[in-house]
Amino acid sequence: MNQFVLQHGKSAELRLFPHILEVGMKKNGSIQLNTFPSTISEGIRMYYIIEGKFEWRIDRHPYIFYPGDVALVLPGAPFGSDNGILEIGSFTWIHLHMQKTTGGHIAPGKWSGLSDSEGAAIGKILSFNSTPILSRFSEAGKILKCIHIELFGQEIGYQTRINHEITELLIQATRQMTRQNHSGRDFPKTFMHLEEILRQNLAHQWTVEEMAALVGMGTTLFNERVKSYSGFSPINYLINIRISEAIKLLRRPDISVTDIALDTGFYSSQHFSTTFKKLTGFRPSEFRKNHLQNK
Amino acid sequence: MKSIITIELGTNGVRVFAFDLDGRVIGSMKGYHPTFHTEPDMSEQDPEQIFITTLYLLKNLLNEYIHPKKHKVACICFSASMHSVLAVDKNGNPLGYAITWADNRAKKEAEELRHSALGKSLYAATGTPIHPMSPLLKIAWIKHRDKDRFALTSKFLSIKSYIVHQLTGEYLTDYSIASATGLLNIHTVSWETDALKYAGITAGHLPGLAPVFTSAGRLKKAYQQSLGLPAETKILIGSSDGCLATLGDGIKGEGKATITIEDSGAVRVMGSSVLKDENMRFFNYLLTEDCYVSGGPTNNAGNIFEWFTGQFGDFANPYDMENSMQQLIEEASKVPAGSDGLLFLPYLLGERAPIWNADARGAYFGLNIKHERKHFVRATIEGILYEIYSIGKTLGEQRNIKSLSVNGTFGTIPFWTQMIADMFNRPVHTRQRSHSVSIGAFLLSATEMGIYKSLDDAARTVELPDVYKPDKQHHAIYAAYYNIFEKLSTKLFDEFKAIATLQQEHGHPIKNIPSKPITRKKQKL
Numbered sequence: 001m002n003q004f005v006l007q008h009g010k011s012a013e014l015r016l017f018p019h020i021l022e023v024g025m026k027k028n029g030s031i032q033l034n035t036f037p038s039t040i041s042e043g044i045r046m047y048y049i050i051e052g053k054f055e056w057r058i059d060r061h062p063y064i065f066y067p068g069d070v071a072l073v074l075p076g077a078p079f080g081s082d083n084g085i086l087e088i089g090s091f092t093w094i095h096l097h098m099q100k101t102t103g104g105h106i107a108p109g110k111w112s113g114l115s116d117s118e119g120a121a122i123g124k125i126l127s128f129n130s131t132p133i134l135s136r137f138s139e140a141g142k143i144l145k146c147i148h149i150e151l152f153g154q155e156i157g158y159q160t161r162i163n164h165e166i167t168e169l170l171i172q173a174t175r176q177m178t179r180q181n182h183s184g185r186d187f188p189k190t191f192m193h194l195e196e197i198l199r200q201n202l203a204h205q206w207t208v209e210e211m212a213a214l215v216g217m218g219t220t221l222f223n224e225r226v227k228s229y230s231g232f233s234p235i236n237y238l239i240n241i242r243i244s245e246a247i248k249l250l251r252r253p254d255i256s257v258t259d260i261a262l263d264t265g266f267y268s269s270q271h272f273s274t275t276f277k278k279l280t281g282f283r284p285s286e287f288r289k290n291h292l293q294n295k
Numbered sequence: 296m297k298s299i300i301t302i303e304l305g306t307n308g309v310r311v312f313a314f315d316l317d318g319r320v321i322g323s324m325k326g327y328h329p330t331f332h333t334e335p336d337m338s339e340q341d342p343e344q345i346f347i348t349t350l351y352l353l354k355n356l357l358n359e360y361i362h363p364k365k366h367k368v369a370c371i372c373f374s375a376s377m378h379s380v381l382a383v384d385k386n387g388n389p390l391g392y393a394i395t396w397a398d399n400r401a402k403k404e405a406e407e408l409r410h411s412a413l414g415k416s417l418y419a420a421t422g423t424p425i426h427p428m429s430p431l432l433k434i435a436w437i438k439h440r441d442k443d444r445f446a447l448t449s450k451f452l453s454i455k456s457y458i459v460h461q462l463t464g465e466y467l468t469d470y471s472i473a474s475a476t477g478l479l480n481i482h483t484v485s486w487e488t489d490a491l492k493y494a495g496i497t498a499g500h501l502p503g504l505a506p507v508f509t510s511a512g513r514l515k516k517a518y519q520q521s522l523g524l525p526a527e528t529k530i531l532i533g534s535s536d537g538c539l540a541t542l543g544d545g546i547k548g549e550g551k552a553t554i555t556i557e558d559s560g561a562v563r564v565m566g567s568s569v570l571k572d573e574n575m576r577f578f579n580y581l582l583t584e585d586c587y588v589s590g591g592p593t594n595n596a597g598n599i600f601e602w603f604t605g606q607f608g609d610f611a612n613p614y615d616m617e618n619s620m621q622q623l624i625e626e627a628s629k630v631p632a633g634s635d636g637l638l639f640l641p642y643l644l645g646e647r648a649p650i651w652n653a654d655a656r657g658a659y660f661g662l663n664i665k666h667e668r669k670h671f672v673r674a675t676i677e678g679i680l681y682e683i684y685s686i687g688k689t690l691g692e693q694r695n696i697k698s699l700s701v702n703g704t705f706g707t708i709p710f711w712t713q714m715i716a717d718m719f720n721r722p723v724h725t726r727q728r729s730h731s732v733s734i735g736a737f738l739l740s741a742t743e744m745g746i747y748k749s750l751d752d753a754a755r756t757v758e759l760p761d762v763y764k765p766d767k768q769h770h771a772i773y774a775a776y777y778n779i780f781e782k783l784s785t786k787l788f789d790e791f792k793a794i795a796t797l798q799q800e801h802g803h804p805i806k807n808i809p810s811k812p813i814t815r816k817k818q819k820l
Contacts (some may be wrong), residue, residue, distance in 0.1 A: 229327060282517075
């Protein structure tokens with residue numbers, strides 16, 4: 001296939017696909033300067049390497065990409081190469097517009113055919129897993145090629161098929177990412193990774209399905225492994241983290257109990273108070289009073 | 296019916312057991328809490344999460360096994376890992392996280408002190424090896440390197456002292472935990488002046504010293520209500536996991552030693568005198584004023600086999616470590632003793648006893664063209680157990696060990712237990728599905744309650760029904776290979792140092808527990 005670039009607002013081929021910001025393919029025969037500078041996009045970007053070796057910088061960190069790899073760039077992350085150098089080789093790419101959910105995460109739009117919760121989960125997993133290289137992911141190359149052919153062929157049903165293929169690409173990328181980060185061997189490492197994300201987003205109303213998806217597991221296996229490893233169900237483990245963090249905040253005089261409740265993921269100060277008292281025997285305000293006194 | 300509850304504050308989590316007064320387990324639960332490595336040398340735990348985990352487990356244990364049957368809780372007894380340090384301010388609020396035994400931040404301080412005259416005299420007085428694990432060195436580190444925290448600190452507690460303080464309001468530490476701080480003179484059972492001076496603190500910075508039988512005050516009202524326990528429920532300060540595992544195996548008296556193999560491991564003896572050692576290889580901790588638990592710890596035990604399984608196991612079921620380990624052990628059992636001449640040095644995490652060399656590293660030695668994967672599996676297990684044997688052998692220079700007991704998740708795997716018997720050429724006693732630390736805590740509680748006249752009496756009631764007899768032929772093979780193992784462990788000293796230096800320059804620094812560093816959410820100010 002020949003080189004091409006189609007852009008939202010400029011190319012007629014994309015008229016039916018407002019969520020595709022850019023799609024293209026590049027064959028580069030000689031090293032070129034100032035052609036691949038660092039840029040920032042509001043969309044999510046995926047670059048699939050067909051031939052050659054590329055040194056690119058994503059979110060300020062350098063990475064090397066080989067054929068079969070995909071560079072995954074999140075909205076707002078700078079992406080390009082130092083001095084704008086473009087090495088010899090070929091690659092294809094797609095930029096997709098993503099919606100912002102109320103929680104501040106990304107999610108594909110209605111075009112995708114994903115349910116709201118699956119779309120949100122995929123957006124979250126792509127955001128939380130900070131590895132921008134998806135290795136040996138030739139499936140992505142096949143999907144992108146199919147999208148190109150459909151875009152130019154415009155046979156009957158092509159709009160549906162393209163949206164289908166993009167959805168497929170997002171699903172496969174998400175699965176590839178969790179599989180690559182979680183080999184199925186080291187549960188302690190996987191659990192630590194999960195714990196880290198939970199702690200960084202404690203205010204979020206986590207569901208078990210979301211937690212399981214984050215580490216690339218189905219909910220049944222996830223429940224079973226978490227219980228046998230930690231002794232807790234996933235939700236009870238999360239509540240323990242919430243209460244422990246809340247205790248730390250209660251020891252400081254400068255945050256209101258309501259703020260603490262919301263910051264640590266309880267949906268109200270009432271809910272916080274009940275849960276806290278059930279476990280510790282104290283109401284949060286009593287606990288605070290006891291620990292702020294000089295003894 | 297009356298019951299005794301034991302709470303074990305361990306390295307990776309909390310375990311609670313309920314016993315009836317005959318020592319039968321009525322129920323048990325465990326709960327994990329994480330270890331954070333904000334820097335490669337650091338190993339810290341959240342005291343609040345440990346407390347919440349403890350409360351949660353205690354409450355659930357009571358609600359599931361005790362309250363519905365109207366059992367009466369006569370006593371709650373604590374045990375804990377040694378060497379932890381938690382600084383608290385004048386209101387008892389933690390200043391940062393608790394520092395665990397695995398933390399190496401004070402390695403420079405330890406290296407200096409170990410090679411000084413003061414180090415030698417402190418070791419002789421306190422019984423705690425001069426090592427970064429020791430609270431003596433951790434407190435000195437905080438004084439010099441974390442001055443703000445030091446200035447605000449009212450007390451340096453252990454994790455157990457903190458949990459007990461939360462429950463009852465008392466600041467206490469028991470003899471066993473205190474004797475593992477490097478700050479206690481184990482001969483006079485009082486804080487050692489030179490040690491306090493080195494750490495830069497006074498006795499007022501430490502919790503009150505208490506014998507292991509001490510009642511640590513009454514449960515606060517709120518906990519009496521939330522747990523459904525009467526005010527008179529006895530809270531026993533208890534002892535350390537190492538001392539209680541030894542007691543729990545009935546190792547009181549001459550001629551006996553106990554081997555613990557969990558993630559890390561130890562070989563221990565109990566007696567009325569300390570083990571003196573010019574080379575400072577052994578620890579001597581206190582169970583009571585006239586009873587010392589002595590021995591040597593290893594960094595490289597079950598965690599090394601888990602590492603091996605993680606790399607080379609089949610994992611037909613995702614994340615099923617146990618099944619994968621079981622398959623590897625079956626594979627290893629098809630290889631003759633001695634692994635057809637393949638030797639493994641297990642020092643992946645540096646080593647404590649008996650070589651005390653933080654730079655030591657692992658190696659497979661003697662590899663030839665006929666060795667297969669299964670040889671590596673068996674050699675790995677043999678190497679881990681040669682290391683255990685090397686501790687036992689050095690202990691044997693001072694104590695005549697006639698029989699052994701084995702406990703811990705890995706030690707009680709029959710294939711491992713048999714190998715231990717063969718290597719030591721001694722009968723090995725063990726029991727399946729039991730937890731020596733908690734049984735030790737039960738025996739301590741029952742003695743305090745007058746059920747047994749003394750700890751000796753209590754220890755004599757312990758029965759370890761499974762006996763593994765040594766195989767003489769295997770012993771001869773292991774003994775021959777062990778000679779090479781022992782020589783390599785010291786002969787490679789310079790090369791260990793050289794490669795450790797290169798690894799530090801070029802590679803990622805090693806961590807005691809493999810997990811990613813956690814970046815903490817910035818708290819609002």
